[in-house]
Structure formats: C-alpha cells, structure tokens
Amino acid sequence: MNTEVIQESIWEIQKVRINGDDSIKNLESLLSSIFEGLNSLRDQVEIPLEAEPLFDPSKISEAAK
C-alpha cells in the first residue's frame, strides 16, 4: 500500500476545502508542516522499535527525579 498516496489524498481534499477560504491564510503551510515534517522524521530519524508513544512527559521526568 502506498501510504504517500493516502496522505496526498487527504492533503488534496483539505486544500480543496480551504481553497478561497481566507479564514486561515496559512492553512496550506500548516498542513505541509505536519505531513512533510513527519514524513521526513520517519525517513531521517531512527526511532527504536521499543520506543513507545509518550503521552505524559512527567513520566520520563519522574524516572529521573
């Protein structure tokens, strides 16, 4: 499955929705920041498989307290 295609589709749909809507002039930049940034993160940063999602940063801080 080509995940890039799925992401592109989501992005295109959002761009159509915001086309002509000046309520947030920077929406496209916001979307590209998220999608392009997180794709680069996936490609460029080695995150170990065992790294679990961190919802509560105080957990990591408690361990070191």
Add this chain to the structure above:
Amino acid sequence: MTLQSDLAFMTITALREDLDTGAVSAHEILDAALERIRQYESYTNSFITLVPEESLRKEADEADRICKLKESRLLTGIPIAIKDNMYVQGIRCTGGSRVLESFFPETDAPAVERLKKAGGIILGKANLHEFARGATNVNPAFGTTHNPWNLAHISGGSSGGSAVAVASGYAYCATGTDTGGSIRCPAALCGIVGLKPTYDKIPRQGVLPLSWSLDHVGPMTRCVEDAKLLTEIMSNKKESKSDKSQSGLNENDLNGIRVGMPRKIFHFLDSKVAGQFEKAVDNLREMGCTITEVSIPHFEFVRPAVLAITMAEGTSVHEKWAKEKFHLYSRELQRLIEIGYSIPATHYLRALRFRGEFTQSMKNMFREVDILALPTVPTVAPLIGKEIVEVGGESFPILKAMSLYLSMFNFTGMPALTLPAGFVDGLPVALELAADHWNEGLLFRVGKSFEIVRKYRVEKPPLTSAPQGIM
C-alpha cells in the same frame, strides 16, 4: 503617600508587607485596579467577564478585616485575573468562544480554588484566543485584545487578556495556560513575567483542554518573586531554593551555573531583538554564569510533531460540540477542527514516539548545562491583522513565528520562564530560560538575579489617551 496609579503597578510581594502593616488597605488596592479598568479597559479589551463591583467590595471588606486581625494569607486582598478557560464557580466560562457563551461551572478548577484559599480576589475572566488555539488574541466572539504598549499591535496569545490585565495595572497577577507558548508569548509581548512549569506541576483539572498531553497551567506576574509565589500556591508545593543539579550553591551565587545557547536554531530572529538578547546574555555572564554553545538535535521535527498532536487531540476535544454547534465556532476554529480529522493515527503516534526520544535527548543535554537561554519570541509584537511575519527576507506564518522557541518545552514538559529584557521601538522584548523537569527553583533563582542585575522595575505602558482608528 502612594499615588493610585503607582499602587496599581506594585508587585504582590511589595503589597503584602504594606497590607500587613496597614500602610495600604485592600479597598485602596481594589480602587486602584478598578480606576485603571474604568480608564483603559475599553481600549485594551482584556476581560470577557468582570465580577460586579459590589461583590469585589465585599471581598475587599473581608480582606481588610482579616489583615486587621493579623490573619492574612499569601494573597489576601490581591486582585487576580483568571484566563477564561479555567473554571471559577458561578462565573461564566466561555473559552473565548460562542460555543460556551452560557456555561457557568459549578466548581472551581483546583488551581483557582488554591488561589482563592490563599485570599486572592477574583477580578474577572480574561480574554483569550478562541479555545486557546492561536497566538494573536484576535477573537471574533469577544473582540481583539490590544497590546497596552501600542494598541495597534497584538497582545500575543492565547493568554493575551491575562498578560494585558497584568501589564495595564488592572490585575496584580493572572493565570494562563500554555500548550505551545500561550503563557510565554503574550507575557513577552506585553513586558511581564510568565512561567510554563513542568507538565502537571499545576493541576489541569477544571481547565478547558486544548491538547491534553501538551497543556500546562502557569502564572503571569510582574516579577519573578510573584511568579514563584503563585507557582507555589497553585501547585501546593514550596519551591526548594537549591535543587538536585545545583546542590551546594548559595542562592545568590550564580557562579558556575552553565547556560546553554542553541544559537544554530536562531536563524529567524529580528536583528534589534537579537541585540537585546545579546545584552541579556551579557547580563547572565556578569552574574557569574558560563555560556556554552549547544545544539538541539532534530529541532526541525518538533514543530510538525507538536502540530500533529495538537490537531489530533484538539479535534478530539471538540468532537461533540463540533457535531452540535459547528456554526458557533469561528471560521478559523472550524478549519482547525477539520484538519484534526485528517491527521492519520500513525502520524499522531509517530509524533508521540519521537517525543520520548527528543525529551530524552534534551535531558541528556541538561547534564551538560543547567539552563538554556533563548529569545522568547523572535520579533516584537506584530501589528494586528498581520498574518505573516518577515525577518531578514524570510517569512513565517504568525503562529509559527510566535511559538518558534516555545513549543519544544511543551513537547518535553520542561519548565520555561520568560522575563522582560528591554524594548525595541517601544515594544517589549523578552528572555526565555528553560531547565530540566522540576527545576523551576533554579529558573526563579537565575530570573531573580537577572532582575537585580538589570535594575528591573515594573514599567507602565503608555495608555494615556484614546487610540485612533482601531476601536
């Protein structure tokens, strides 16, 4: 005798002594605040709801009675503004949105309850960017908050009303919330002190969430000592004078404190603001700190990660209201909620997995340095209505520009303090200091010394006459 306008700009720490010795009464303090509000609030628009004067006077009566009995508490007789996304029992809580224009909480947020128990007088609910989701405080439902240093400029947000109330001499302190910089940005742009503490140091219960895993509650004050006082009250915990990384150091001796400067990320920084920042760094050197260059690996991925988390969690917060009352949101919020629906779960989780790695790398860095020093905001307050901020030929959307050096500390949950650090073209500039988790005590210590070295005093913004063409 203290002039009423001077009284309106005193710090809590200074007022406490005067109240306890009878040199000033709670009524005189309240009068000073209300007089400022009567004169200038129609220009600044910092409050959504003001408590009726009759109720405030009853509270001032009680405060004066307590002071005469020598039974005063830390905040007895001190008028406080509460950001309008925090619950105060019986007072409308709008979140800055028409969606909640008739919501009256039945309980206090624990942080508010603690301020009340300490004797604070709740003056009113402060204006904010709608549901705290923005950095300008341009609010279609309740009007734009104006910067008291120049009414044509933004106050910053989302705790803009809180910052303006403190800076304008209306409230002696305020509460704020900070998900990507919402305490520090308006505090910096309005020339006051603001702290985003360690994640969950101050309870988030009774606060309308924006993004559960990034939201923080903190104080906005006129000096570092007051920020420390409010942090202790709201967290229900006394700050230690020396902490784990600095044990053995005298409170007033900053020799040997290692300050990290991540210069490589300062590529988007107004040259005049940079000049003030360098002066602030020179002050840190004068105080005995050693300055070291540090790098923040993978800094460029923090913003997309923070955005993905904020969008996904933010839309989840609003799912039910959005189904029933979508038409009551501003166009800006409608679009932000829609974007949240388009964040794939995999992206959200990727951001959260990166969060652990990045936080650990920052913790490793804090073994090499004790604090980080950064410009809080890369420019002075932009003009109201400006969507793009330009610096040296580079353009950033305003939200990105305002939160550039702030949101990484929401991501890691580490404490960050902003301090006034001069003026550029009549508008305030600020220094941000950040530390490892639970090291607020160190930030307060360095911040207080910084104020002493800078001969800091509370500045009065030039609110003297009606602004032209902006009301």
